[in-house]
Amino acid sequence: GLGLTYKKDENFGEWYSEVVVNGEMIQYYDISGCYILRPWAMSIWEKMHDFFDAEIKKMKIQNCYFPLFVSPGVLEKEKDHIEGFAPEVAWVTKSGESDLEVPIAIRPTSETVMYPYYSKWIRGHRDLPLRLNQWCNVVRWEFSNPTPFIRSREFLWQEGHTAFATKEEADKEVLEILELYRRIYEEFLAVPVIKGKKSELEKFAGGLYTTTVEAFIPNTGRGVQGATSHCLGQNFAKMFEINFENEKGEKCMVWQNSWAYTTRTIGVMIMVHGDDKGLVLPPKVASVQVVVVPVPFKDADTKGIFDACTSVVETLKESGISAEADTRDNYSPGWKYSHWEMKGVPLRIEIGPRDLANKQVRIVRRDNSAKTDIPIDDLVVKVRETLDAIQQNLFDAAKQKKEACMTVAKTWEEFMDALNQKKLILAPWCDEEDVEKSVKERTRGEMGAVKTLCSPFDQPEMPEGLFFRHLTLLYIKLLLSRHNI
Numbered sequence: 359g360l361g362l363t364y365k366k367d368e369n370f371g372e373w374y375s376e377v378v379v380n381g382e383m384i385q386y387y388d389i390s391g392c393y394i395l396r397p398w399a400m401s402i403w404e405k406m407h408d409f410f411d412a413e414i415k416k417m418k419i420q421n422c423y424f425p426l427f428v429s430p431g432v433l434e435k436e437k438d439h440i441e442g443f444a445p446e447v448a449w450v451t452k453s454g455e456s457d458l459e460v461p462i463a464i465r466p467t468s469e470t471v472m473y474p475y476y477s478k479w480i481r482g483h484r485d486l487p488l489r490l491n492q493w494c495n496v497v498r499w500e501f502s503n504p505t506p507f508i509r510s511r512e513f514l515w516q517e518g519h520t521a522f523a524t525k526e527e528a529d530k531e532v533l534e535i536l537e538l539y540r541r542i543y544e545e546f547l548a549v550p551v552i553k554g555k556k557s558e559l560e561k562f563a564g565g566l567y568t569t570t571v572e573a574f575i576p577n578t579g580r581g582v583q584g585a586t587s588h589c590l591g592q593n594f595a596k597m598f599e600i601n602f603e604n605e606k607g608e609k610c611m612v613w614q615n616s617w618a619y620t621t622r623t624i625g626v627m628i629m630v631h632g633d634d635k636g637l638v639l640p641p642k643v644a645s646v647q648v649v650v651v652p653v654p655f656k657d658a659d660t661k662g663i664f665d666a667c668t669s670v671v672e673t674l675k676e677s678g679i680s681a682e683a684d685t686r687d688n689y690s691p692g693w694k695y696s697h698w699e700m701k702g703v704p705l706r707i708e709i710g711p712r713d714l715a716n717k718q719v720r721i722v723r724r725d726n727s728a729k730t731d732i733p734i735d736d737l738v739v740k741v742r743e744t745l746d747a748i749q750q751n752l753f754d755a756a757k758q759k760k761e762a763c764m765t766v767a768k769t770w771e772e773f774m775d776a777l778n779q780k781k782l783i784l785a786p787w788c789d790e791e792d793v794e795k796s797v798k799e800r801t802r803g804e805m806g807a808v809k810t811l812c813s814p815f816d817q818p819e820m821p822e823g824l825f826f827r828h829l830t831l832l833y834i835k836l837l838l839s840r841h842n843i
């Protein structure tokens with residue numbers, strides 16, 4: 359039938375797999391960990407792309423495209439940089455029947471692809487800042503359970519790679535990009551995130567520091583990394599000899615950043631807003647914001663109703679609202695309601711004989727099912743207001759749920775209690791790796807281990823209790839459950 363067989367709060371993993379398929383976002387593919395992104399998903403990727411691409415162009419960042427293939431020598435340039443990652447690298451070993459002389463890696467990320475050329479291109483301070491971005495796919499042959507959008511062996515992302523003469527410039531850009539990621543989540547996907555800094559243990563090992571926007575999946579009580587903006591320091595400059603002659607003629611190493619968000623953003627949005635009727639799309643990223651459904655009654659003025667639907671769509675389109683009429687005559691209105699609810703269209707407009715007679719339409723919100731009759735003359739104003747209200751309501755509801763699953767722990771007991779309640783924890787933190795490792799060990803239990811998510815930039819006032827050596831930063835812990843999402 360049309361409905362979902364799994365309930366979100368009872369079988370989250372199965373609900374998610376079903377809703378991405380029934381909502382026509384994903385088609386499962388015959389290679390494990392690979393998924394087809396159907397237009398209903400691709401249009402969301404495009405909306406975010408259009409925003410982010412325009413913003414980075416304002417920052418004078420230019421798009422480019424580097425090859426998919428990486429030669430082994432370059433990939434393995436720095437042993438410690440890729441030590442843990444080697445099992446994820448996919449290799450091309452043959453062409454046709456014949457083996458390649460040397461296997462070629464498929465990019466899992468592009469530092470080692472790009473930086474030998476940064477070294478060639480950057481000679482003097484006038485070549486700086488060099489700021490390139492690419493929109494592409496990457497391949498990481500992961501083995502932990504694949505999940506559409508959240509963890510796939512190939513995914514789409516943008517990766518920015520920038521080089522500066524000074525650390526100050528790099529530090530500034532790291533945060534400018536992080537703010538764009540916050541805006542993608544909070545202004546477009548209606549998902550609240552926390553900005554923060556990763557611990558030494560959790561950061562990108564090849565970099566100097568990692569900043570992150572952490573999102574929250576209330577159904578699992580887990581945090582999830584939303585996007586990341588690293589300052590690489592001069593580590594890669596040293597590795598790839600990316601030097602420049604400064605104004606005084608001295609040879610200096612550049613300071614670099616790299617930053618990315620991926621198609622995981624779409625999965626997070628689905629998990630946060632979806633319900634037992636299907637997807638719930640925030641209007642800012644919905645390719646169809648309003649669907650108009652004719653409700654003919656016997657033969658009462660059917661033509662008038664269809665004409666009204668067409669003119670409502672035209673009026674909305676003229677005012678920049680993406681609207682579509684479902685005039686298919688082989689489906690009932692009821693079927694259409696369920697279908698477009700499953701696809702998460704934010705607003706439905708119904709037009710029947712009574713609406714026609716009263717010169718009104720009935721609007722039905724997807725987020726809270728509220729039904730309102732509005733005069734046709736107020737159509738555009740009311741629809742725009744309602745779409746804005748839906749966007750805000752989705753964000754507010756997600757924020758409230760997130761805060762409900764976070765708690766402050768000042769003592770070890772409070773900490774363990776919160777863990778067992780599958781909460782995210784704000785706890786005093788000494789930011790020492792050995793302590794982080796020991797806490798990970800001490801908390802390894804049937805629910806999985808615990809890891810730190812970030813140290814939030816917005817630190818709440820210091821709690822008075824201390825249980826780590828000394829209180830420096832608060833951070834949010836993540837309770838990892840073996841049965842990941």
Ligand SMILES: O=C1CCCN[C@@H]1CCCn1cnc2cc(F)c(Cl)cc2c1=O
Pocket residue numbers: 433439440443444446447466467468469498516517518562564586588616617618
């Ligand atoms: O997160 C970003 C933003 C965009 C550019 N890259 C960085 C760091 C990526 C870390 N990382 C992540 N995954 C990796 C997987 C691999 F197989 C290899 Cl060889 C390397 C890596 C790796 O360096």
Ligand SMILES: [Mg+2]
Pocket residue numbers: 498
């Ligand atoms: Mg990884």
